[in-house]
Amino acid sequence: xxxxxxIDTYFRDVSFQRKDVLLGIGDDxxxxxxxxxxxxxTTTDTLVSGVHFLPDADPKAIAQKAIAVNLSxxxxxxxxxxxxxxxxxxxxVDENWLKAFSEGFKELTEYYSIQLIGGDTVQGPxxxxxxxxxxxxxxxxxKRSGAKPGDFVYVTGxxxxxxxxxxxxxxxxxxxxxxxxAYLLNRLHxxxxxxxxGTSLRRVANACIDISDGLLADIKHILKASQCGxxxxxxxxxxxxxxxxxxxxxxxxxxxxxxxxxxELLFTVSEEQKSSVDRxxxxxxxxxxxxxxxxxxxxxxxxxxxDESYAYSQTGFEHFNSGESSNKHRNNAKRx
Amino acid sequence: xxxxxxIDTYFRDVSFQRKDVLLGIGDDxxxxxxxxxxxxxTTTDTLVSGVHFLPDADPKAIAQKAIAVNLSxxxxxxxxxxxxxxxxxxxxVDENWLKAFSEGFKELTEYYSIQLIGGDTVQGPxxxxxxxxxxxxxxxxxKRSGAKPGDFVYVTGxxxxxxxxxxxxxxxxxxxxxxxxAYLLNRLHxxxxxxxxGTSLRRVANACIDISDGLLADIKHILKASQCGxxxxxxxxxxxxxxxxxxxxxxxxxxxxxxxxxxELLFTVSEEQKSSVDRxxxxxxxxxxxxxxxxxxxxxxxxxxxDESYAYSQTGFEHFNSGESSNKHRNNAKRx
Numbered sequence: 001x002x003x004x005x006x007i008d009t010y011f012r013d014v015s016f017q018r019k020d021v022l023l024g025i026g027d028d029x030x031x032x033x034x035x036x037x038x039x040x041x042t043t044t045d046t047l048v049s050g051v052h053f054l055p056d057a058d059p060k061a062i063a064q065k066a067i068a069v070n071l072s073x074x075x076x077x078x079x080x081x082x083x084x085x086x087x088x089x090x091x092x093v094d095e096n097w098l099k100a101f102s103e104g105f106k107e108l109t110e111y112y113s114i115q116l117i118g119g120d121t122v123q124g125p126x127x128x129x130x131x132x133x134x135x136x137x138x139x140x141x142x143k144r145s146g147a148k149p150g151d152f153v154y155v156t157g158x159x160x161x162x163x164x165x166x167x168x169x170x171x172x173x174x175x176x177x178x179x180x181x182a183y184l185l186n187r188l189h190x191x192x193x194x195x196x197x198g199t200s201l202r203r204v205a206n207a208c209i210d211i212s213d214g215l216l217a218d219i220k221h222i223l224k225a226s227q228c229g230x231x232x233x234x235x236x237x238x239x240x241x242x243x244x245x246x247x248x249x250x251x252x253x254x255x256x257x258x259x260x261x262x263x264e265l266l267f268t269v270s271e272e273q274k275s276s277v278d279r280x281x282x283x284x285x286x287x288x289x290x291x292x293x294x295x296x297x298x299x300x301x302x303x304x305x306x307d308e309s310y311a312y313s314q315t316g317f318e319h320f321n322s323g324e325s326s327n328k329h330r331n332n333a334k335r336x
Numbered sequence: 337x338x339x340x341x342x343i344d345t346y347f348r349d350v351s352f353q354r355k356d357v358l359l360g361i362g363d364d365x366x367x368x369x370x371x372x373x374x375x376x377x378t379t380t381d382t383l384v385s386g387v388h389f390l391p392d393a394d395p396k397a398i399a400q401k402a403i404a405v406n407l408s409x410x411x412x413x414x415x416x417x418x419x420x421x422x423x424x425x426x427x428x429v430d431e432n433w434l435k436a437f438s439e440g441f442k443e444l445t446e447y448y449s450i451q452l453i454g455g456d457t458v459q460g461p462x463x464x465x466x467x468x469x470x471x472x473x474x475x476x477x478x479k480r481s482g483a484k485p486g487d488f489v490y491v492t493g494x495x496x497x498x499x500x501x502x503x504x505x506x507x508x509x510x511x512x513x514x515x516x517x518a519y520l521l522n523r524l525h526x527x528x529x530x531x532x533x534g535t536s537l538r539r540v541a542n543a544c545i546d547i548s549d550g551l552l553a554d555i556k557h558i559l560k561a562s563q564c565g566x567x568x569x570x571x572x573x574x575x576x577x578x579x580x581x582x583x584x585x586x587x588x589x590x591x592x593x594x595x596x597x598x599x600e601l602l603f604t605v606s607e608e609q610k611s612s613v614d615r616x617x618x619x620x621x622x623x624x625x626x627x628x629x630x631x632x633x634x635x636x637x638x639x640x641x642x643d644e645s646y647a648y649s650q651t652g653f654e655h656f657n658s659g660e661s662s663n664k665h666r667n668n669a670k671r672x
Contacts, residue, residue, distance in 0.1 A: 027479055028410075028545060032376045042366045044456050046423040048460030051458060077363065117378060118380060122382045123387055131378075134365075136367065144363050144364070210364060
């Protein structure tokens with residue numbers, strides 16, 4: 001099986017066909033058309049086997065996560081996703097793996113009406129790099145730098161589920177309730193990029209980021225870019241019933257604050273726009289919760305629980321850490 | 337050293353700053369502006385350590401080759417390069433390696449006035465994926481499918497040098513003339529993407545592709561897309577003096593026909609446009625040579641030498657081949 005037939009066989013027809021793609025897979029470049037008045041939003045993310053997913057992970061889930069993490073970056077910018085480029089590094093040609101991977105790819109690109117426009121297939125350790133492109137009017141892009149003192153801090157969905165799912169997957173903990181366990185693993189394997197929430201928020205939010213490395217790590221990017229601080233109310237953190245029923249409260253806060261892979265949106269809105277948040281998010285069917293406010297010393301996050309200070313030190317997951325897993329404090333799960 | 341400071345330290349300021357980049361490295365996406373009337377050209381290429389370069393290769397050369405192979409794809413489309421996204425997979429943080437890599441990056445992005453707008457840094461086996469974006473008016477894009485019977489077939493520069501350079505590097509052959517050897521290795525390590533030739537050719541060429549997998553393999557992509565055949569005159573193939581002085585004639589033809597990594601442009605022009613080729617390429621300072629004509633059975637390449645048929649079977653390099661290197665017929669180098 002040669003590289004070229006590989007791309008032809010598995011990837012030429014795996015996605016929705018858009019009218020703005022003038023030339024798709026099969027030439028030296030893709031040629032696409034940006035709508036008038038829109039700027040181009042571009043993001044790139046790589047998933048490496050053994051680092052971002054287990055080598056024996058379901059290829060469908062790998063494909064969908066690789067797409068989702070990129071769409072999540074577009075959503076965080078308020079951009080509408082349009083096109084994907086895929087670079088696939090494979091140790092060998094496993095037709096069953098490729099078939100499942102491309103089916104996962106097809107399912108998600110069709111759901112979001114986005115098109116795979118090109119890429120590269122190389123022999124190498126299993127890794128997937130996707131570059132996603134989308135549109136946003138330049139003056140509506142949701143930058144990290146737009147937060148202002150007094151803004152309210154919101155997050156979509158629930159936090160920490162993927163982190164608890166990872167600990168279950170890696171046998172660091174277990175959850176006896178089968179439905180909860182399935183939910184948590186699903187949140188890890190099939191994150192939901194908040195695409196429609198992101199485009200809806202561009203009319204009301206001042207700043208936005210997606211939570212990929214943990215709430216605390218990611219809010220700090222907003223605080224640094226916006227030169228401000230924040231106060232978060234832990235008692236307001238949105239937690240799933242699977243989380244609340246499975247671990248004690250401090251562990252739930254830990255997962256919500258520091259575990260990665262949530263792919264929820266963290267955004268800030270002014271007091272004037274606060275009443276519009278629920279309305280603009282209604283059509284995307286994603287709930288958002290106000291968890292705090294922008295204020296205080298630049299770069300600093302004050303954590304409160306029922307208006308009392310809450311001491312906490314663990315920061316979010318970082319690549320190239322000292323080698324110690326950030327899971328080490330996650331072993332105090334409740335048993336049913 | 338954390339991922340975020342890694343990107344900040346080495347890559348935030350490594351490139352030319354363009355006015356059409358509204359938001360560069362440091363947010364969830366880059367935001368860029370396409371000129372009115374232009375379509376977007378996008379290409380992605382991955383280089384894997386041990387497959388596309390040796391693990392101990394000079395990081396500066398790796399950076400520049402990773403950029404060059406992408407710019408070559410834009411050139412083959414007639415597109416003007418604008419922006420790069422970089423995904424860097426690194427087994428560990430080697431500051432000297434990163435410094436040299438980013439310096440190579442800076443040098444080439446400044447030379448071509450292109451900007452690094454974002455990317456991802458992950459822990460994993462050494463691999464570099466670059467997505468390059470550029471512009472071309474939709475009706476001027478040089479597609480593979482535009483070749484017509486009677487068109488003349490041209491190539492830029494000289495062919496086969498990088499292939500001979502690779503055989504020298506891998507000790508499959510040697511070249512005693514130090515100047516020739518340095519030239520051949522330089523052609524392998526620092527390919528010259530034909531960026532300005534590509535944009536110049538969009539007014540005269542009917543079809544274009546870059547030669548990355550070997551002349552024979554790549555012309556077949558044009559023949560397939562254009563539903564035509566071709567006849568090539570081997571006695572017309574442009575060969576460097578380093579090639580001619582170092583190997584016998586059949587070996588030189590083999591390198592020119594089948595070795596990869598040349599990154600020259602292969603293009604076709606109608607009889608009416610033939611007289612314009614040298615003129616439009618003059619400002620890019622890249623010579624082009626007419627090596628044959630589009631005609632004959634669909635998908636078939638007739639090779640001639642002094643108007644006689646020339647028997648040849650070896651096809652270009654393909655990933656996921658049987659494991660046998662395509663270098664196996666390359667051992668008959670002349671010794672000085």
